[in-house]
Amino acid sequence: MKKWIVPCMIFTMLACAAARAEKAPSLWLNEPAPDFTLESAEGKKISLNQFKGKNPVIVAFWHPQMDVSIQQLKELDKVLKDKAFKDVKTLAVTFGKEVKDRDAARDAFKKAGLDFPLLLEKRTDASATPVEYLVSYLPAFFIIDKMGNLAAPPVSLVSEKINGKSFSSFLKDILAGKKVNACDFAPEPRTDEPYKNLFAMIGKPAPDFSATDTSGVKQSLSYYKGKRNVLLIFFYPGCGHCRRELPQLHNYNEKWAAKQGVQLLAINIDGSDAAQPEAVKFFKLFDMKFPLINQGKNAINEKYGVNSVPTLFLIDKKGIVRNVFVGEFAMPGDVIQCLAGKMK
Known part of the structure; x- marks a missing residue:
């Protein structure tokens, strides 16, 4: 639409x-x-x-x-x-x-x-x-x-x-x-440049990564394989769309994530040390409790081909990308809850 x-x-x-x-x-x-x-x-x-x-x-x-x-x-x-x-x-x-x-x-x-x-x-x-x-x-x-x-x-x-x-x-x-049915309102895959390569990842293994979150805990996609589904969130704290969407994902995390076995991981695409305090401040403002990762020099966004935010990947327990979301979309909590409910 x-x-x-x-x-x-x-x-x-x-x-x-x-x-x-x-x-x-x-x-x-x-x-x-x-x-x-x-x-x-x-x-x-x-x-x-x-x-x-x-x-x-x-x-x-x-x-x-x-x-x-x-x-x-x-x-x-x-x-x-x-x-x-x-x-x-x-x-x-x-x-x-x-x-x-x-x-x-x-x-x-x-x-x-x-x-x-x-x-x-x-x-x-x-x-x-x-x-x-x-x-x-x-x-x-x-x-x-x-x-x-x-x-x-x-x-x-x-x-x-x-x-x-x-x-x-x-x-x-x-x-x-x-x-x-909230699933019917999930954004449709895009075929235009530069997004078609992102949506081409659906049905394929998600790239693994390893980085440390702001609590000092080492995070990797492979750690959750076989244990939890993962909602990977690429964002930037100065992005207005991100500042609206992430609090809604926080609401999903509080209400549904544990019940559906979904782990949220947020990655600040600006890996510089100077950008991290603003991201932490943003998370504290809304009391968001899921891990915040500073990708540093790991360039995780490049592994996923992400060059705009917010961009989300819903990944199943087998490590396969099931859905990709580029840009802010309406009612993300309901849409993710519906789609995750279909994942084993």
Whole structure:
């Protein structure tokens, strides 16, 4: 599924806000969606919880400067004209700290003929609604069921099929009480340069390595062979995408890793001594407890062909690469939990 990245200015705000957070937002399928109360364009306070027990809700994050946002909101409007969705409410959330932002949002809505409640997020810190929902691309449509639980990972394009189904069919399944399979939302393998060689590693033995973590413990992939599956995480502490994704992997580690026999190993691709204190500080900020490895001169990332972060490898107990993830993706905890659950 194609995704449109958040405009540079907005992404910077989200990344910086995430970096200032002292607790990782927790976002899990079939668990309560983060509540919020925002002011509408008419000055009315609207909260997500006011619909709990009454209506399913689609929370749509969008931006008036992005044509695709308006296009997909119009597609959503068409879908919701089906009588099957008469009880579904839509809340369209955009940034509205500045008067010009609020005016642009109102003008875009009026021109497009949209009449969804238009909610304005005026906060730019870690409490902002897009940060709570871990929004990394726009538009992003979150489906909240009648009981206030997050029913699916975010959808970017209403006009495209989701796992072979139209958005309308997908939404009908959710309204009928069918549970979403998080595995279906795992990023698809890429065939473009320079990523195709990474995905070509799927089904092949993962390269072994040996390095010392920040606790002084020697870590190697071969040590876990026959004992545990491994989630190998290449990151850099100055990477905004990494600073959002790793805390979510920390949540997975706390909730599922031990139950599924998965060992997380994080590798800071900047092996210099100067870079290590920042990585340690980042881990302490979110109380991440899985091993942090400074690759030093070992150049582990080169063995794996990694030249961008975050990049993840899910490796089974036999040492075989089962999945590769390049770049930040939605709901990583649920996706990894689903995929790891299929591994012996």
